[in-house]
Amino acid sequence: MRWEPGARQRLQGAALELFAARGFEEVTAAEIAQSVGLTERTFFRHFSDKREVLFYGQDQFLQAFIDGADAAPPGASPFEVIACVLRSAASFFPDERRAQSRMRQSVIDQNPALRERELHKLAGLATTIAAALRARGVGEPAATLAAQTGTTVFGIAFAQWIREGETRSLSGIASDVLRELFDLTAALGLGSSAGSGTRADSAPN
C-alpha cells in the first residue's frame, strides 16, 4: 500500500488525544492531520467539519437503537418499545468502555460547539426512533413524544453512568431512570386528564 490504512481512525484517535490535552479550540485541523502524517485537506475529506471527527462512525450505535425497536414484540406499547431500545442501546456501552466514554465526554462537555453537535446527533437518534415507531403504527405526536423522551432518558442515564464512582451498568441505570419517569407522571393522578386538567381551564392564554 502506498498509504497507511485506517486514516480516519488515526485522525479520530489523534484528535481525541489532542483535544483532551489542550482543548478543542486550541487544536487546529492541520495539526491533527500532521500528527498522523496527513494534510489538512485530507482531514476535511474524511470529516465534514472539525467537530465531526469526534462523532463520525456512530452508525453501529444508531443501528443498536433501531435493532432495539425491531426486537420489541409486535403488540408492544410505545414505551415498551422504548424500554427495548434503551436496553439495546445500553448494551452498546459495556463497562469496559466507561473510562473511554468518560474521557470523550469530558472533552465534549467543555466545549459548547461540541455539545451542540452532540445534541444534534441525539436529536437525529430520536428522529430515527420516531420513524421506527411510526412504522409500527404509532401515530403522532405519540411517536415523536416517546422517541424524544426515550433519548432524554438515555442521556440522563448515560451522564450518570459516566459519573465518578458509579458502578452500576448503563442498562440498569437506564431502567431506573425510566422507572423514575413513570413514577413522576403517575404521581399526577389516575385519570388521563386529571393532572393537566386541574388548571387547564383557568388561563388558556
Place this chain on the structure above:
Amino acid sequence: MRWEPGARQRLQGAALELFAARGFEEVTAAEIAQSVGLTERTFFRHFSDKREVLFYGQDQFLQAFIDGADAAPPGASPFEVIACVLRSAASFFPDERRAQSRMRQSVIDQNPALRERELHKLAGLATTIAAALRARGVGEPAATLAAQTGTTVFGIAFAQWIREGETRSLSGIASDVLRELFDLTAALGLGSSAGSGTRADSAPN
C-alpha cells in the same frame, strides 16, 4: 445621536429577511451589516457568531419559563410545575406571532447549523428549569428528567402550532401533548416497576 439607534434589532431583522430570501449560507455577515449601514466588525460585536443573530434576545422567553416555575403552588409535583411552565411559556407566543414564528422556523429548519443552535438553546432552557425544580426541593434525576421532558413537550407543541392549517392556541396544544404523554406512560401498567421490569432481569448487559 451619531448613529441610528437599535443597531442590533436592525441587524436581526435584515438577517432574517436575507436568510429567508437566499438561505443562511448564501448570506455573509458583512452583507447583513452593510444592508443596514454597518460593518462586519460591528456585526460580530453584537453577536458572538453568525447564527446567534437569529437567537439573541430570548431573555424574556427564558424569563417566561422561570416565571412559570415560580408561579406553581408550593406543594406542586414536578410535572405540575412543568404544566405551569408550559402555560407560561405558551403565553409568550400569542396567535399574532404565529406567522412570524413560522417564517423564522422555516429558516432554521432548512439549515443544520441553525438547528444545532436551536437545540442548544432548548437544552439551556431545560437546564434552567431543572435548577428551578431543584430549588423547590426536587431531587435528581427527577428534576432533570421533568425539565427535559417538559421542553420536549414544548418543542412538539410548538412544531404543531406552527403547522399550516393549525388554529388552536399554543397553550391548548401543549396541554394536549402533555396529556398524551401521561396516557402513554400510564398505558404501561399500574405498578411503577411493571413496565420496565418485565425484561429488566433478562439481559442487563
Place this chain on the structure above:
DNA sequence: GTGACTGATGTCAGTTACGGACATCACTAT
C-alpha cells in the same frame, strides 16, 4: 505486459467566519 481506470492523497488558491488592537468622534459628566 501495457494501458486505462480508480481512489486516496497532496498542492494551491480562494472565501468566509471570526478576533485583537487601535483610531474616531458624538455625547456627557465634571
Place this chain on the structure above:
DNA sequence: ATAGTGATGTCCGTAACTGACATCAGTCAC
C-alpha cells in the same frame, strides 16, 4: 474646556473550510 465613555470604523491576522487540479500505487481489461 477637559477628560472620559461607548458605539462604531479600520486594519490585519488566523483558522475553518472548499474547489480545481496533480500524483501515483494498485487493479483490471485486453
